[in-house]
Amino acid sequence: xxxxxxxxxxxxxxxxxxxxxxxxxxxxxxxxxxxxxxxxxxxxxxxxxxxxxxxxxxxxxxxxxxxxxxxxxxxxxxxxxxxxxxxxxxxxxxxxxxxxxxxxxxxxxxxxxxxxxxxxxxxxxxxxxxxxxxxxxxxxxxxxxxxxxxxxxxxxxxxxxxxxxxxxxxxxxxxxxxxxxxxxxxxxxxxxxxxxxxxxxxxxxxxxxxxxxxxxxxxxxxxxxxxxxxxxxxxxxxxxxxxxxxxxxxxxxxxxxxxxxxxxxxxxxxxxxxxxxxxxxxxxxxxxxxxxxxxxxxxxxxxxxxxxxxxxxxx
Ligand code: 3EB
Numbered sequence: 001x002x003x004x005x006x007x008x009x010x011x012x013x014x015x016x017x018x019x020x021x022x023x024x025x026x027x028x029x030x031x032x033x034x035x036x037x038x039x040x041x042x043x044x045x046x047x048x049x050x051x052x053x054x055x056x057x058x059x060x061x062x063x064x065x066x067x068x069x070x071x072x073x074x075x076x077x078x079x080x081x082x083x084x085x086x087x088x089x090x091x092x093x094x095x096x097x098x099x100x101x102x103x104x105x106x107x108x109x110x111x112x113x114x115x116x117x118x119x120x121x122x123x124x125x126x127x128x129x130x131x132x133x134x135x136x137x138x139x140x141x142x143x144x145x146x147x148x149x150x151x152x153x154x155x156x157x158x159x160x161x162x163x164x165x166x167x168x169x170x171x172x173x174x175x176x177x178x179x180x181x182x183x184x185x186x187x188x189x190x191x192x193x194x195x196x197x198x199x200x201x202x203x204x205x206x207x208x209x210x211x212x213x214x215x216x217x218x219x220x221x222x223x224x225x226x227x228x229x230x231x232x233x234x235x236x237x238x239x240x241x242x243x244x245x246x247x248x249x250x251x252x253x254x255x256x257x258x259x260x261x262x263x264x265x266x267x268x269x270x271x272x273x274x275x276x277x278x279x280x281x282x283x284x285x286x287x288x289x290x291x292x293x294x295x296x297x298x299x300x301x302x303x304x305x306x307x308x309x310x311x312x313x314x315x
Contacts, residue, residue, distance in 0.1 A: 013052050013063045013070045016044040016163065018293055029054060029061060031072045033111060034157040038274045038292040044265070046070060046165070057096055067167055069102035074111075074161035079119045082112070085160055086131025094139040097166035104171045105141075105148035106202055107213045109163040111155030116300045125298040126190035128152065128160070133192040143183045143195050145173065150196035151216035151307055153267050154296030172252055173197035174212070176244045180223040189223065189299075199244055201312075205254035208314025212248050212256060216267065216305040217241050218297065230273035230303040234280050237306050245310060255313040261288040264308040267295040277304055 015030045018037040050065035060073040073093065077085045097103060110132075115125045129152075136143060148164070155161055175181050175198050182194040196215050203210030217240050219226050219233035227233045245256050266281065268274060271294055281290055288308075297305050 011047045011049065011052070013046040013048055013065065013068065014072065014163070015046075018043075018291070029063060029072075031061070031163060033155070033161060035111070035153075035155065036271075036294040038268060038271060038294055039278065040292060042289065042291045044263070044291060058092075060092070060096060062096075064100065064102070067169055068106075068165055069097055069100055069167070070163070070165045071096070072161070072163045074159040076158060077113060077160050079114070079117070079124070082119070082124050082160070083127040083131040086112075086128045087134045088131075089160060089162060090132050090135035091138060093162060093164055094135060094141075097164070098139070102166040102168050104167045104169065105146060105164070106167050106171060106200055107165045108148045108150040108196070110150065110152040111157075111159075111161040112152055112298075113155045113158050113160060115152070115154035115296050115298055123190070125152065126192075129190050129194050130192040133195050136195050141195075144181070147173065147183060147195045147197050149198070149200040149213045149215040150194075151265075151267075151305070152194070152196075152298050153216065153293075153305065156294075167202060169202065172201040174199040174201060174244065174248045174251055176240060177247055178221055178240055178243050185223050194298075199248060201248055201252050201254065203312065205252050205312050208312060210252070210254055210312035211262070212245065212254070212310040212312065214241060214244060214308050214310070216307045217244065218299075218302045218305045220302075225299055225301045228301065230268070230270070230277055231280070233302065233304050234277050234306075237304060238280075238284060241306065241308070256310050257313055259285070259287065260311040260313065261285055262309045262311055264288050264290040264306060266290060266292045267297060267305040268292060269295070269297055269303045273303060281306075
């Protein structure tokens with residue numbers, strides 16, 4: 001939401017600021033990601049109808065409600081330790097959410113330093129994927145059932161930063177029929193496949209109270225990246241998103257209106273693509289708050305990635 005809008009602090013779980021922290025004495029937990037916000041001054045604000053309680057566990061900042069546990073943690077990594085650090089940090093988060101009774105993984109954002117750079121012949125992103133996968137397996141996760149919706153993009157700071165939301169309510173994982181599930185990607189994309197679901201539904205669609213959390217979605221069909229320019233990639237990505245939402249409707253007996261997007265976040269590799277991509281998104285979702293962020297995307301040929309949260313319609 002725009003930084004100038006008044007907030008009801010009692011219901012704010014977390015506010016995430018990008019680029020530079022906004023001035024102001026807002027009494028809420030603020031997290032900070034150094035990646036530049038493009039053409040706007042929005043902050044990402046997570047709210048709940050339930051009152052939040054704030055805690056710390058070591059270096060993990062936590063906010064819990066009756067239903068959700070959200071948290072933020074970051075740690076310095078050197079290039080030879082990305083795999084190990086990812087595994088340790090992820091294990092810590094998984095243990096923590098389970099110990100507190102919020103064992104269902106809803107949404108993870110992973111900011112990986114120098115994500116496209118390689119160390120000893122293996123890209124940092126692939127090292128992150130190995131560490132994450134080991135942590136999920138060690139925790140007893142069945143990837144196809146338990147993996148959260150996620151985003152993994154480049155962090156311009158030298159830390160691995162993870163923001164997560166877990167819950168004690170059942171979740172439904174949704175896959176995209178146009179895309180091979182990421183956890184089934186062939187080995188050409190790295191020794192361990194990325195552990196995430198294309199989308200996760202939280203809540204009860206029959207009561208008209210449910211939200212669909214879309215993972216970062218890119219111009220991938222099957223397992224291949226398509227198109228070399230941001231315009232065509234955005235077109236393909238929007239189609240992927242439409243198909244994914246339709247799949248969620250079929251699978252969950254839920255109804256989603258395309259225009260009920262609560263918020264979108266768009267990651268752009270190249271600032272030069274901002275105007276065109278912004279225009280394309282405004283053309284299809286004119287009233288949705290959209291935050292544009294400069295970020296490297298996990299495959300070096302990808303120029304754009306889009307994520308969002310959709311509200312379910314009452315039946
Ligand atoms: C893709 O579909 C694009 O590794 O957590 C998107 C969302 C992507 C999440 C992750 C990766 C991740 O494979 C990349």
